[in-house]
Amino acid sequence: MRRLVLVVVAIAVAGTACSSGSGESLTLYSGRSEDLVQPVIDAFTAETGIGVTVKYADSANLAATILEEGAASPADVFFAQDPASLGTVALAGLFDTLPSDILTRVPERFTDDAGAWVGTSGRARVVVYDSTVVSPSDMPLTEDGFVESVWKGRVGIAPTNGSFLSFVAAKILLEGEAATKAWLDGMAANDAQKYPKNSPIVDAVNAGDIESGLVNHYYLLRSLAENPDEVGMNFFFTVPTAGSLVMPAGAGILATSQSQEAAEEFIAWLLNDSSQRYFAEETFEYPLVPGVAANPILPAIDTIPTPDISLSELATVLDTATDLVAEAGLL
């Protein structure tokens, strides 16, 4: 037994020793997953010699953690999947303002109004559908059409997921609370199928369990990369609506960071051509820096109709969005 304990302790010490580094370093909170962004971070370290220690978790949970930490936060940079999580931290006043040479690299609509965060890649809201039973001509003009009885029980949504809540928040900003409530109630009454997040919706469409679902555009592309036989297709709404919103993943620098310069260098790295190309080619997102081409199988970002709202305001109605989703019985 003693030997067993010794072995375990030895492995543990070796394991913890491995994770400590030296030299100039940054602490990054990443709501984007290790599989997607670690290669970009490794390239940054190789180029600049600045080590990056990353804490990976869900974007919304990391935002809540940063609020909890307040001034004691060990994070230098928060790299999040959605503007609502970034906005949560920005609203609490915990971000520094980014320098304008970073902010101006991407179109204004993908940056925070006060310059607290900058978008790094774009993610379009789409409808994923089973191409063996539905054709694009069956699709409604906007998401409002899914409350019609023909869609009863055939549509999947992820009501507790960050990107769906951001979409609901956008709908509140765009159409007001009453219209959004009516839509959510309508979806609930129309037996919309509830999933915990986007990925199982895409799986369910591919498996033939449901015919369509409200998701972000890139999930299907990743699933096709591993299994080209999948039957799902993406549909992009052709009129501006909350359902056609392109929401950026983005990053901001914590006001409490002691390594502002390295942090700025890191965010600038996310916006250079090679990182932007990586996001286009490897994670199937939209690059946001003009001049870098999106994946050719996607419609150009300029052709996606843009609803007229400020992404900086999403976080201000996030709690209302959750309340409405709960009131509709969708939580």
Added chain:
Amino acid sequence: MTSGRTVVDIGSVGDPSARRDRQSRGTTPRAPWWLWAGALAIVLPLAIAILALGLRVFDATDAAWNTLLSSRTLSLIWRSFLLTTLVTVSATMIGVAGAWLLSRTDIAFRRVWGVLFTLPLVIPSYVIAMVLISSTGRRGLISEAVGFEIPSLVGLPGAWLALTLSTYPFVYLITSAAMHRTDPALEEAARGLGASPTRVFRTVTLPQLRVAIGAGALLAALYTLSDFGAVSLMRFDAFTRVIYAQYSGRLDRTPAIVLSLALIVIAGVIIWAEYRTRGRGTVFSKTPNRHYTMHHITGMRRVAALGSLSLVVVVGTVLPLGVLTAWVVRGISNGAVVSIPWNAVFGSLSGAGLAAVVAVVFTIPIVVLSVRYPSRLTTLLERSVFVTFSLPHITIAIAVVAFTVTWLTPVYQSMLVLIVVYASMFIAQSVSSAKASLLQVNPQVEDASRSLGRGPLATLTKVTIPLMKKGLLAGGALVFVTTLKELPVTLLLSPPGFSTLAVRTWAAADELLYARAAMAALILIAMSVIPVYYLSIKPREVS
């Protein structure tokens, strides 16, 4: 292994009433202070953090109270309760039946069966759920294999099946360990008098196992109550799902806190119920570990026995391993880059390994206090670790983040805190296992040691701990495999740069990178095979 046991044959053993008499005469000695110090060192930190979280109820907003008092909350409590009951019943039936078949009958290859039967324990419940979902339904694996449509597994049936598979090994392991410790003489006597195997099981074996079965069932129930991964993927509206949704969907965190406290109340009721219905039937053996003559089952019974074992093993072990392997192969053949995430391998090993060691060390004072110094306080102490076990991990994570960042800033997000939290979250398992062990050690052995001049500490280290070693090691193995699967606490409390295989599996599956997710899951399962091999085989080597 058996050397320490031969001393048991002293004086009148075989009757627990002797022990009870001693207690009821009020001669229970006062517990040494260092036992209390050790027990409180592991129980208090997390308890204080959770109480501190509880105090935030006073900041609760209207939104929080509206959420708690809505009719929907009531229906969620009912649904969680229903799921927990169904899972506990089926997990207990499968676990006890498996334990009996694999420890009391002459079925061939019992060791191999034992490992296969235990393996679902180490597969994260959300991986089991993912596998079941992808295998059923219109274009599911099974439907395509058998040529007709198997209905999709969703909602209550799906959550019930996934969680039954995840939890029956608790009952199986604790029950079969207890079977090996009970005296086969009684069962053999009953058989000699002509009782059928069923009758022997019902009237002789079962009553001796009540404590063990109850302990396993309690772990199964509380695991189900705290599970989030499987219920959310199966789209079953359970209480934990709403707590998670409230936590991640708002700036205001009080609704999540108020709902968590409601869950603590439900867990308290379950723990209290188990305590009230617990039997006291513990039998000290004069000749423990004596060779047991196995039941010889023949004909249709043998077919039925092997058939049901195979069914459980195929659904719970073969199917997940097969589907995970298929995902890796499919991904690689379509060009996915899959490599071994060494950082996560080290993280898993160090996190789970240290958690197991810490849990085992601190289990000793808790178990010794509750068994040898029974009182209201020691009972409360022992029961409190089960409350912690039943909490949704996100609640624990929020509580510890808030507490350490405010009061213990230097150790915030340190390995130390992560390990202590792991150990105190899962210590209920090692307490269960070690307690069952210690209950079967006759206290007169320790009395003898003391009367021969050894002090309480020397008696503990030289007599008590060696006698409960098997229970402690089995408990450590349980803590190791459950820590390997842990997700929310790891995500929020781990130091930056720390990663585990469970995290990699979850994150990759979230991005639909199934080849990578499956690779990480397979390594995680492979890592658990050694402790599982130990758990399922060691107790059997006694004859």
